[in-house]
Amino acid sequence: SQQGEEDPQALSIQEGENATMNCSYKTSINNLQWYRQNSGRGLVHLILIRSNEREKHSGRLRVTLDTSKKSSSLLITASRAADTASYFCATDGDNYGQNFVFGPGTRLSVLP
């Protein structure tokens, strides 16, 4: 069964706008990670947020984590056409190393 589930499934915005994607999960976690996948490529790690952290920044990326709601959000500010990709959250259950699963992803299209 899937641990993380992103929404929306697809998002289309104009260049320069902000994009927000959400991830919900079911069980306790050690950390949550966000990855990006360009079409036809492997996944690329974006950011990791630990279960005791609430917010983390990396360049134009901002990730929040709410463990009480079992949810996370990824915000991409000032989006660019090059941000067009699928974005996945991945979680690991609190049983170390077990059940590391990716959500189905959000497909982001940034229109020039």
Place this chain on the structure above:
Amino acid sequence: DAGVIQSPRHEVTEMGQEVTLRCKPISGHNSLFWYRQTMMRGLELLIYFNNNVPIDDSGMPEDRFSAKMPNASFSTLKIQPSEPRDSAVYFCASSFGEHSYNEQFFGPGTRLTVL
């Protein structure tokens, strides 16, 4: 570093044939992961190794699938016999550390088509 290397990049085979996918992790990484990605099921973890030892193979679909890691720089995923429903993109990833929740570095994938 060249990153995670997978071969072949594309494989087309007929049902019933044996398929072997290969992966070379990043030097110094001690965890290796095999994933399968399809439109229907998304990205699934098949198996992961730590220090060449399989830690979690609960994602391996059935006995037709087997994975080995004879040394720190090489792993194989074998499907025998292959079936059309095995068609997917297979990714290998590696990381440094004991746990699967460390940052993973993905290879470019092998696109498998079973006719």
